[in-house]
Amino acid sequence: MYLSLGNSKDIVSFKKALFTGLAPDKTLYFPVQIDKLSNDFWKNLKKMNTFSLAYEVLKNYTKNEIPKERLFKIIKNTIDFDFPTVLIEKNLYSLELFHGPTMAFKDVGAKFMSGCMNYFIETENLKRKITVLVATSGDTGGAVANGFLGVDGVDVVILYPKGRVSEIQESQLTTLGKNVSALEIDGYFDECQEMVKKSFLDSDLNKKLLLTSANSINIARWIPQMLYYFIAYKNLNTENLKVVFSVPSGNFGNLCAGMLAKKMGLPVSHFIATTNENDTVPKFMKTGKYKKQKTISTITNAMDVGDPSNFVRILNLYDNKFDKLKKELTAYKFTDKETISGIQKLYHKSKYLLDPHGATAYLGLKKYLANNPNKIGIFLETAHPIKFLDTVENSINEKIKIPKHILKLKKKKKNKIGIKNYEQLKSFLLSR
Numbered sequence: 028m029y030l031s032l033g034n035s036k037d038i039v040s041f042k043k044a045l046f047t048g049l050a051p052d053k054t055l056y057f058p059v060q061i062d063k064l065s066n067d068f069w070k071n072l073k074k075m076n077t078f079s080l081a082y083e084v085l086k087n088y089t090k091n092e093i094p095k096e097r098l099f100k101i102i103k104n105t106i107d108f109d110f111p112t113v114l115i116e117k118n119l120y121s122l123e124l125f126h127g128p129t130m131a132f133k134d135v136g137a138k139f140m141s142g143c144m145n146y147f148i149e150t151e152n153l154k155r156k157i158t159v160l161v162a163t164s165g166d167t168g169g170a171v172a173n174g175f176l177g178v179d180g181v182d183v184v185i186l187y188p189k190g191r192v193s194e195i196q197e198s199q200l201t202t203l204g205k206n207v208s209a210l211e212i213d214g215y216f217d218e219c220q221e222m223v224k225k226s227f228l229d230s231d232l233n234k235k236l237l238l239t240s241a242n243s244i245n246i247a248r249w250i251p252q253m254l255y256y257f258i259a260y261k262n263l264n265t266e267n268l269k270v271v272f273s274v275p276s277g278n279f280g281n282l283c284a285g286m287l288a289k290k291m292g293l294p295v296s297h298f299i300a301t302t303n304e305n306d307t308v309p310k311f312m313k314t315g316k317y318k319k320q321k322t323i324s325t326i327t328n329a330m331d332v333g334d335p336s337n338f339v340r341i342l343n344l345y346d347n348k349f350d351k352l353k354k355e356l357t358a359y360k361f362t363d364k365e366t367i368s369g370i371q372k373l374y375h376k377s378k379y380l381l382d383p384h385g386a387t388a389y390l391g392l393k394k395y396l397a398n399n400p401n402k403i404g405i406f407l408e409t410a411h412p413i414k415f416l417d418t419v420e421n422s423i424n425e426k427i428k429i430p431k432h433i434l435k436l437k438k439k440k441k442n443k444i445g446i447k448n449y450e451q452l453k454s455f456l457l458s459r
């Protein structure tokens with residue numbers, strides 16, 4: 028069961044939380060209970076394959092609502108690609124999360140969510156069509172659209188900030204067709220997110236459509252991200268309890284999932300969050316005061332978030348105690364210049380090519396390990412560098428070879444609809 032963080036009496040099922048997205052009081056859903064994994068689980072971890080591992084980790088979050096075989100099938104379909112942990116330097120690893128269909132880590136959350144929704148849609152006879160409304164700073168839209176493409180009974184509407192996503196990201200959003208529409212919003216990601224939140228509370232829209240979100244506020248996108256941390260731990264095959272994870276953060280869903288994994292017993296010694304100039308959280312970690320900021324555009328566009336929505340979940344995991352959180356989390360900000368220089372240096376040193384988001388996490392990890400040399404560090408490489416072609420090529424001063432399927436994608440015709448304000452969005456949705 029899940030409770031709303033604004034009203035602990037509002038307790039709902041997995042299914043309800045999945046389809047509602049944002050709780051009615053505008054806060055986020057959160058598991059009522061977080062169980063520790065059993066001793067048997069830890070004993071068997073090394074022998075388990077990734078699917079069984081994932082099943083054991085996730086089963087309590089959908090208990091009694093999705094049958095065992097079906098959940099297993101959803102999981103198999105969700106993580107049907109590799110999650111390699113690549114040694115970069117002594118005691119420093121890159122956890123590559125970009126081997127999925129849209130080459131960003133969000134594929135996992137999106138596929139799990141669409142798999143779960145698909146199950147409930149099949150078993151229930153829904154009268155209204157479901158509209159998945161999703162704001163994206165770049166990667167979410169592609170992953171969600173891909174996850175829901177061709178799913179019966181679901182329409183996907185994506186809102187993305189005009190001119191603020193990379194060319195490949197825009198192609199991934201706008202060329203799918205079928206049940207996917209892409210709306211180009213005059214504004215920043217935060218404005219897209221605001222519009223989505225407003226739609227959910229709009230009674231005219233809710234009368235006509237069954238609206239649901241697919242942002243990381245949705246529990247079905249947020250929770251399966253725990254798997255990265257478990258898989259990395261298994262990959263390393265270590266009894267060493269000094270593992271540190273460094274996570275490039277925007278809405279802080281990914282990091283928060285790592286913290287949930289820790290709560291279930293995963294031995295993590297410390298977390299590092301890295302941001303770009305949108306440094307609401309690094310500032311918070313210094314002052315203890317949370318002050319949302321206006322979004323600034325950077326080269327790490329998936330992290331251009333001035334008011335990260337999952338941060339309340341993080342605070343909750345630490346009982347809203349700043350000192351408790353401070354013991355386990357360090358946050359660093361990196362400027363675009365520092366990020367570019369990080370990509371360049373590592374490439375010239377070891378030929379390992381970072382994407383700009385992963386680069387901040389790499390830099391954060393280096394900084395932390397410099398003062399904590401006896402730890403083992405893993406940074407989450409959240410996207411394939413090819414997705415940020417211009418930035419990466421400019422950083423290393425070299426052309427990258429573009430894979431065939433990307434070249435094909437770039438040739439496809441983009442279909443998008445320009446939207447200037449909420450009223451236009453509303454009439455678009457009502458006209459469907």
Ligand SMILES: *Cc1c(COP(=O)(O)O)cnc(C)c1O
Nearest residue numbers: 166276277278279280281329410
């Ligand atoms: C979405 C995204 C992030 C930020 O993840 P959050 O869970 O929003 O903190 C980082 N890197 C890439 C490549 C992303 O797509």
